[in-house]
Amino acid sequence: MTTLLLPLSEAAGEETSPLLPHTAEIIFGFVFLVLLAFAFAKYVVPRFEKAYADRTQAIEGGMNEAKQAQAEAKAALEKYNAQLAEARQEAAKIREDAREQGAQIIAEMRETAKVEADRIVTHARTQIDAERAQAVASLRSEVGHMATTLAGRIVGESLEDEARQRRTVERFLADLEASESARQAVGTDG
């Protein structure tokens, strides 16, 4: 192979200019540089760039994860606080209700007790009246009988006439009642 502009060997003995290139070196220089640029473009650069991208992504991914965890924690705290507030509100409501209900129960009990007491009082009074009337009735018949017997003994004679006898007792009792009611009236006035 000959060179582009001059023979490579120094056999000619001429002074060769260092500024004149050899053809072979130009060709090899071109081939080598293109080969290197191609190898870098095709293999080295994409691989390194991918590693850089992965690295960036790994860092950013970690940061995103941390951010997400923080957001989750914040959401949980908010939820917890909301639940707490709700529970407090509910407790207050229950307490209020209980107080109202208690007051109502007390009022009802009081009402019931009063009614019962009235009923008992009424019942007792009725019973007393009845017993008193009975006592008065029995007393009246017994007193009449006793008085008649006593009077018969004192007088010494039988008060044979039934009718007369009855009239006498009636008169006596009426007098007694009249005097009693007169005394009652005085007591009331006094």
Added chain:
Amino acid sequence: MIAGVSTEFIPPGPQSFDLPPIFSGVEWFTKPVLVAALSVVVILWFFWGASRKAAIVPSKLQFAGELGYNFVRNSIARDMIGSPEHMKYVPYLCGLFFFILLNNVAATIPLIQFPTFSHIGWPYVAAVMSWVIYNAVGIRKHGVWGYFKHQTMPAGVPGWLMPLMIPIEFISNILVRPVSLSLRLFANMFAGHILLLVFVLGGEYMLLHSGSLALGGVGIITLLMALAIAGLELFVQVIQAYIFVVLTAQYIGSAIAEEH
């Protein structure tokens, strides 16, 4: 090699760069071609291994690969071109940077010790590729006429200066850039290698072949100087790879920029 046989010192010069082919008869297979091919293999092997299992938590190899890749991607491409657009040019800029870097540093690696880019063909190819790319993306973005305007009429320059500005800007932005780009890299590698040759061959000649004790002492000092210069050269080799790629990225960035 030459000085060893002759008793007369032959100073290194441009002829020192005319290396014979590695296999006689296969003229195209020279040392620069071999070194460049090796560098391509090393770059591909390294980045293939580093990016093979590109994981979120990187291995040591992946970490080292990312370090190099990030340097070109962020410190060069993104800073010079701008954020979303720069990714399109990262593959070329990465390939370019590591190709130049390894071939430059190869000049310091024992047993290789030859800067590939001191043969002008390599810088020419790299510069022309960069030139084609930045002009092509500029034309695609602004259209032919728009791109021409964009590159030759800086905003804020008064109209009467335009007849002066347009030729100057055209020459500097379109014509000179590939030349300066390639010559800067070439000249640094070429001169650095010659400098090392002068010190090493000169020191060796003085030490072994001069037959003078005083010159032998100077030869030792010269060889020690050569070590320091090799260290300086390592620095220059890295810096030149960086400059070449930064300028390429900057040309692309200015070509697709909206306004100046």
